[in-house]
Amino acid sequence: MSMSLPLLTPTETVACCSPLLKQPIGADEAIRIAPLLKAxxxxxxxxxxxxxxxxxxxxxxxxDLNDAFDLSQPTxxxxxxxxxxxxLLDRSKRGVWVYYRVRAEALSALGTLLGGVVA
Amino acid sequence: MSMSLPLLTPTETVACCSPLLKQPIGADEAIRIAPLLKAxxxxxxxxxxxxxxxxxxxxxxxxDLNDAFDLSQPTxxxxxxxxxxxxLLDRSKRGVWVYYRVRAEALSALGTLLGGVVA
DNA sequence: TGTAAATATTGACATGTGTCTATGTCCGTG
DNA sequence: CACGGACATAGACACATGTCAATATTTACA
Incomplete structure (x- = not known):
């Protein structure tokens, strides 16, 4: 969290469009992020x-979700x-049913890492 | 759209798509985007x-890249x-050396799909 | 209490993936 | 031309992953 990089050379400025591209990502950081992308x-x-x-x-x-796919329920x-x-998903059980909800912050954090902009 | 989307590379597919959370993504679309994320x-x-x-x-x-990792050159x-x-990477050979360059549009298209905002 | 429905877990299987060693290919230089 | 360096490809192997059928677990309700 929180790396502030105040002084950018022109070259760096041009290169800057996503945190991933701004500076070399650390090995440990990469290991932490990759599972998110893999999911x-x-x-x-x-x-x-x-x-x-x-x-x-x-x-x-x-x-609801089961019906949308041609896959088995366990899958x-x-x-x-x-x-x-x-x-990436929150889970809450209500009665017999289980409801999932997207954790948008998690997703958008990933998006920011890759350098996207919401249209 | 839907005239003919047969010959789109994964990158092209991402570039024209609305954010993942706004509407259900199509099965075919998902199949074309997943390889990018997998990479x-x-x-x-x-x-x-x-x-x-x-x-x-x-x-x-x-x-340069080989030296940065504790992995074999073929890996x-x-x-x-x-x-x-x-x-995601462009490739150009100059003499005996091969140079890679990031295709930033491809990355940022992915970021946009996930809903990120550049800080 | 017993039964049925909604999800999860288990175990098995085929396929995919990351890594290595060994080898091939391309290019510059002597 | 021959050699050496830079990079790619091929083959092998251990391990991870997506899928399913079978079974377990949890909950509501008669």
Whole structure:
């Protein structure tokens, strides 16, 4: 957290468009970030995240998600677990149902790292 | 759209897409984007990308990169190939040396997809 | 209490991935 | 032309990952 880099040479300024590109990332930092990207780097999980976020109240129960894929229930459950474990999805149980919700801060932190700008 | 999206590289796909959270991403779209994230989802490749971008002129030759890691030369070559194949690194050979350069648009497109904002 | 529904966990399997050593290819130089 | 250096490719191997069927767990309700 919190690396402030005040003085930039012209070259550095040009290079600057994302924290990743501003300066060499540390080995430990890379090890910490990679699992987040790895969790996202699957088509099913990308769709799951997007589906949950697009759902009413930005949350969805597993029953809704299962129907959206041609995959077994345990497989969906597995993917949700992966996203939850890296902190991209919040999980709350209400009765028999389990609801997942996107942790937008986590996602946008990743986006910022890569240098994106919201349209 | 939907005229013909057959021949889009992963990079092109990301470049034109709305943020992941605004609407459910399509299955085909997810399949094209995931490889980009997968290429990034490795600590060594994250550092490679960052190192290349931080280098003078935003490009680096393999000889420089090899020294920065405690890995064999073929392993580094492999990772660079992965990053190159998804369009995150440009490659140019000059004499005996090969120089890699970050394709910043590709990265920032990904960032935008995830909803990040440059600080 | 017993049964059914919603999720999670387990175990198995095929496939993918990161790494290495060994070898190949391309290029400059003597 | 031959040699050496820079980088890529091939093959091998251990380990991780995505998927499923089977089973367990939790909860509501008759």
């Amino acid at each position: 996202l780097a699957d088509p099913v999980r990308l769709r799951l995240l997007s589906l949950v976020a697009s759902h009413a109240d930005q949350e969805a129960c597993v029953c 969906i459950s597995h993917h949700l677990k992966v996203l939850h474990e890296v902190g | 990034l989802a490795d600590p060594v490749r994250l550092r490679l990308l960052s190192l290349v971008a931080s280098h003078a002129d935003q490009e680096a030759c393999v000889c 580094i070559s492999h990772h660079l190939k992965v990053l190159h194949e998804v369009g």
